Amino acid sequence: MSYDTIVVGGGFSGLKTARDLAGAGQNVLLLEGGNRLGGRAYSRESSTAPNLRVEIGGAYLHREHHPRLAAELDRYGIATITAPEFSAFRHQLGPDALNQAFPIPGSEAVPMEAAIYTLLRDAHRIDLQRGLENQGLEDLDVPLIEYVEALGLPTVSKKFLLAWAWNMTGQPAEESSALWALQLVAAHHYSLLGVVLSLDEVFANGSDELVNAMRRDVPELRMGAVVKSIDQSAEIIRVTDHEGQVYEARAVVVAAPMNTWRRISFTPTLPEQRLSVIEEGHGGRGLKLLIHVGGAEEGISCVGDGIFPTLYDYCKVSDSERLLVAFTDSGSFDPRDLGAIEDAVHYYLPEVEVLGVDYHDWLADPLFEGPWVSPRVGQFSRMHKQLGEPFDRVHFVGSDVSLAFPGYIEGALETAERAVEAILRSSVRTALSR
Template structure:
């Protein structure tokens, strides 16, 4: 064994893992974090690209997100607003349209308010999504089916499908209606506040500033380049093994790897089928985020294309040395070479002709085996069949991550919430007489 036993090994140094580690060290437990990458932050990554620091992964936070907001206050970090768009472009009814951002918001809102009107009916307590069973009536309904049932072919359908494709960062055919309604329930049923939460306020100093503050506070050591290949729970202790054969022992482990990275870890005893099936089925989010440097100065704009386009949303974020930096999103990373300026240009000019793409920056999170997905968005049936199973402890091995959060799943806030919960579980496990591991009823 390479290292002396610790109380808890935390697998993964994203926001869930960093939070779990801090909560446990604050209670006096000895924690070791292991991370396969050479950096913290996971699916958040502030990196220097295109001439400035850019968020390659998770970015926006909001005051309706209680966990991340409390962390910002705790460490004295502020937020910076994205620029107010002055112009809007959109695609609907087979054609390109241009107008004020207020007009586009009104067009979305008019129909979206109807689409999400049952959010609080099914999710009266949004941080306890399983609290009442009625959501099971609609858990097999996809966002696409519900939109098509409610809106005939035409402008309203086009705009809503594109808007929700953006939110899911993936195609809508298996995107759960319950996931859409859970989101909006978190902002008390108000879709516009929800949209504001998704793309308006960035962390001053970037996500890295918050991740570093949590790590510093925890004081927990990290082994970088430690890709966990196996976890064995011997009843009295847990052994975590890396792909290159190193092992660490602990009383418990908190596993925070993304859902799509769970199947690459061999668990002994094996995961119960409900957990393994949930991980195997995975999330809908297989899309792309790309940063785009545009030649020249352009007033901030927002642009919503067709749901089927490889890039269907653009928003201006920064002015830089006489150029403009915009961000784009699309539902399927495999359908576009987002690292190639000409491919991005071809998408952008359908909505905004005349703009010249100078350079682009992206990361293929879907092809990245340590992520395999972007922001986790549930499939149909996931909430009823998989969420509770994936949250459940497996002996002395506990699970956390934005993928399995109760509230803002898919967001940084959900990762922090889930890390807090796993730390509570770990602390109660360590306080219990040995051998009395929490049971997994699944």
């Protein structure tokens, strides 16, 4: 059977694309390679605390920063709750650190103010619509550690900045790009605090509640169909899955994660420079751990120079037990090593008992091959916006190629919106030419 459009990938970008095109009257097929929908938004029962639903992937939202996601929540009546408030602070940032929300001591206020000015000045150089390769930003696309060292910050301020950067980029400062850290600042209304304060709300009943609601509005869906090739050398595009099943359409939307595109054979071949970045894949190795502990204070928040740059409260399990969420990267830490987890937690909270850990290794998952997007140094100043632009009748969507909100559900929805508009415009032009 031939379709108007085939969508490859059932995360939020794929679901929105398929739903909106079908709602506009198109005959649409959604192909998902796995056995569940939602992509890197993944809620399920905790492996350490039965009957407790947890978010293994993306979880946080802010209605001001994420208007498209807010609109989807309102459309389906999906409930959210306020994220845990931090009220107890146990930082490890040096002898002059203060265990309060903003731990910078007064003696470092002036150099920190100067550094913030530089960060905001450089972030304001970024136009979120033009792409990082089109703005002469190569001087900022350097290892983050070099950029931070040049700021001349004292000990506490420097450690504080590096800890949150590691949390957000999913790469240690030696490997992450200063330009990408600044891109995240630009995306949050050019606000350093906006990046942190975007952790505002969470899904009350898990992100899969929204996933399932959107799925009900997608007329045709096939699970377990891993796409291996997309051939648009003829009038009708041929999409072939891993079992050799061939599907035909007039347009295709690739909504799979960027790091899996190299597993798809495109005919004609993608342009060389674009293909080279796709073959490299982005360098994000972010690791989110949900650590089950006993004896932790409610509202705990830790920032520091440990192997977990951040460790903070996630939710209550019982009167004496809680889940904490830690961020690090899979190249620096082995989450299978319970002893290492205990050491990392005890660096901040020596009094708690570690009962278990829950996580998903996105880098090792063949359907994702990486967590949220974080480019290699020098990569996106070479090729950024073009990664998400159409290649003839094949469109590319997903949070990995969002310009305004990369790595967020909002970014996935933003790119889907763009692709739907382009495909519907093309359909009108085709109809008028006949």
